[in-house]
Amino acid sequence: MFSLTQLWYAPRWYHWPIIVLLLPLTLLFAILAKLRRLAFRLGLKVSSRAEVPVIIVGNISVGGNGKTPMVVFLAQFLSEQGYQPGVLTRGYGGKSSQYPKAVTEHSIVTQVGDEPMLMRQHISCPLVVDPVRTRGAQFLVKECKCDVIICDDGLQHYALKRDIEIVVIDGKRRLGNGLLLPAGPLREGAWRLQQADFVVINGKTQAPSEYAMSLEAGDLINVKDPRLSRKVTSLVGPVTALAGIGHPQRFFDLLASYPLEINKTISFVDHHQFSADDLPNDVLIMTEKDAVKCRDFAHQDCWYLPVKAQLSAAFSSEILAKLRTINASN
Numbered sequence: 001m002f003s004l005t006q007l008w009y010a011p012r013w014y015h016w017p018i019i020v021l022l023l024p025l026t027l028l029f030a031i032l033a034k035l036r037r038l039a040f041r042l043g044l045k046v047s048s049r050a051e052v053p054v055i056i057v058g059n060i061s062v063g064g065n066g067k068t069p070m071v072v073f074l075a076q077f078l079s080e081q082g083y084q085p086g087v088l089t090r091g092y093g094g095k096s097s098q099y100p101k102a103v104t105e106h107s108i109v110t111q112v113g114d115e116p117m118l119m120r121q122h123i124s125c126p127l128v129v130d131p132v133r134t135r136g137a138q139f140l141v142k143e144c145k146c147d148v149i150i151c152d153d154g155l156q157h158y159a160l161k162r163d164i165e166i167v168v169i170d171g172k173r174r175l176g177n178g179l180l181l182p183a184g185p186l187r188e189g190a191w192r193l194q195q196a197d198f199v200v201i202n203g204k205t206q207a208p209s210e211y212a213m214s215l216e217a218g219d220l221i222n223v224k225d226p227r228l229s230r231k232v233t234s235l236v237g238p239v240t241a242l243a244g245i246g247h248p249q250r251f252f253d254l255l256a257s258y259p260l261e262i263n264k265t266i267s268f269v270d271h272h273q274f275s276a277d278d279l280p281n282d283v284l285i286m287t288e289k290d291a292v293k294c295r296d297f298a299h300q301d302c303w304y305l306p307v308k309a310q311l312s313a314a315f316s317s318e319i320l321a322k323l324r325t326i327n328a329s330n
Contacts, residue, residue, distance in 0.1 A: 008062075008176040008185040022183035030180050033156075033188065040158040049161040050137040053148045053326045055319075056162040058155025060192050061175060061185040063270050064246025065168045066202035068115050068289070069215060069309035071152045074166075075123040077316060078148060083323075084125070086146030088136045090153060091116050091129030093271040100130040100139040109293050114271060115152070117292040133160040148323065156187055163326050164319070165196040168213070170247060171203015197322065198315065211315045215307040217254060223291045223302040232258045232285075232305065240282040244268030244290050251287055255305070 007015050007022075039045040055074065059065045071087060078085040091101070094113035101107075103116045112129045120127055126144035130136030133154055140146040154160060155167065169175070176185045193199050200211045220235075222228035238261045243251040248267040255262060263282065268274075274290065276297040284302045286294070291304035 004182070007183070008179075009173045011177055019177070019179070019183045023179075026180045026183040029182070030189075033180075037158065045159065047158055047161050048134045050134075050149055051141050052146060053163040053323055054137065054151055054160060055148065055164045055166065056151045056154045057166045057168065058151075058153050059168050060155065060188045060190075061169070061173075062181070062187065062246070064250065065170045066213060066215065066309070067153060067168045068118060069307060070166065070168050070200060070213065071150055072119055072122045073309040073311060074150050074319070075119075075125050077319075078150075079123075079125055081320060084145060084147045086126040086128065086140035086144050086149050087119060087123065088128055088130065088133060088140060088149055088151045088154070089113070089116050089119075090131050090133075092153075093273070094129065096129065099132065100128045100136045103127040103129055110273075114289050114292055118289050119152075121288070121292075133157050155192075164198070164322055166198045166200055167193060167196040168200045168202060170250070171201045171205075171212075172250070173247070174206075198318075200311070200315070211312060214310045215254075216310050218306045218308065220285065220303040220305055221288075221291075222300075223286070223294055223298040223304055224300060230303070232260065235260060235283060235285075237261060237283065238263035240264050240266065240280055240284050242266045242268075242279070242284055242286040242290065244270065244272035244274065245287055246270045251305075254307075255285060 007019055011019065040047050057067055057071050059067055075085050075087055091113035094111050096111045101112060103112050103120050105120060107117060109117050116127060116129055126140055126146060128136050128140055133151060137149050137160055140149055175190055178184060178190060180186045198211055199209060200213050202213050205212045219229045220232055241252055241255050241262055245251065252265050274293045279294065279298060279302060281299060286304050288304045288306045294302065
């Protein structure tokens with residue numbers, strides 16, 4: 001048995017024949033991606049500019065890199081600096097009858113998606129879901145009076161022009177086997193990193209041009225009743241760990257750093273739509289992203305572990321410097 005994740009990030013010798021078989025599809029993907037970028041460059045596809053600076057937070061590989069904590073960090077930081085940021089996201093996993101759709105604490109996960117609901121719990125600035133990025137950006141400027149837009153997962157969405165690009169990379173998996181989809185995990189080649197303004201590594205950096213991001217865990221919070229919290233170390237006896245995110249192992253590794261008796265781990269695909277049957281009747285620890293989808297049917301012993309992004313003062317000061325330069329030139 002094998003998975004694409006194994007092919008991408010930990011290929012063994014017997015995986016390479018499968019990778020070779022996938023190379024024609026990878027070549028086709030590369031050609032189509034190149035033609036799409038060329039169409040925007042030649043003006044065959046329209047690329048629009050917002051009236052305010054746009055910060056793109058994205059990745060060149062598939063899922064599980066730590067992009068959402070980065071967006072939350074930026075929204076909180078820029079608000080503290082006197083800006084009026086707005087967050088724009090596609091809302092993957094949600095389906096609404098009307099866009100743009102503002103995300104509030106009363107929004108429904110099936111309409112706006114799990115990541116927007118997670119972000120809503122940590123940021124107070126306007127947060128809008130819209131698969132058409134240019135339309136969502138215009139809404140944030142015109143209706144919400146935002147003076148800077150943080151676009152979640154929009155690196156390959158060239159219809160919206162950007163002023164600052166931030167690429168987030170997983171520090172352990174990096175770029176995997178370095179191949180484009182489907183033979184590898186990349187949406188764009190490693191060359192794309194040279195065009196980004198900031199390359200942020202979720203973990204340890206390997207080059208002076210990279211910025212380190214660490215994820216700091218907080219106290220456990222009860223999924224059914226968020227007013228209840230407890231220290232991770234207060235749990236006694238076996239626990240079950242559950243994750244339906246892009247890279248579940250990172251969450252399991254984080255839990256393993258605590259003196260916990262982890263009885264078993266359960267993984268689901270990213271953006272999995274949970275039901276009560278998915279939750280074993282154990283002391284259960286899950287990610288915050290999963291918790292927003294389980295609150296209505298979680299049992300009393302379901303807990304989630306929130307994480308917060310930490311970045312250097314140098315990164316923060318350079319973001320501010322770039323924004324000042326952009327605003328001065330407009």
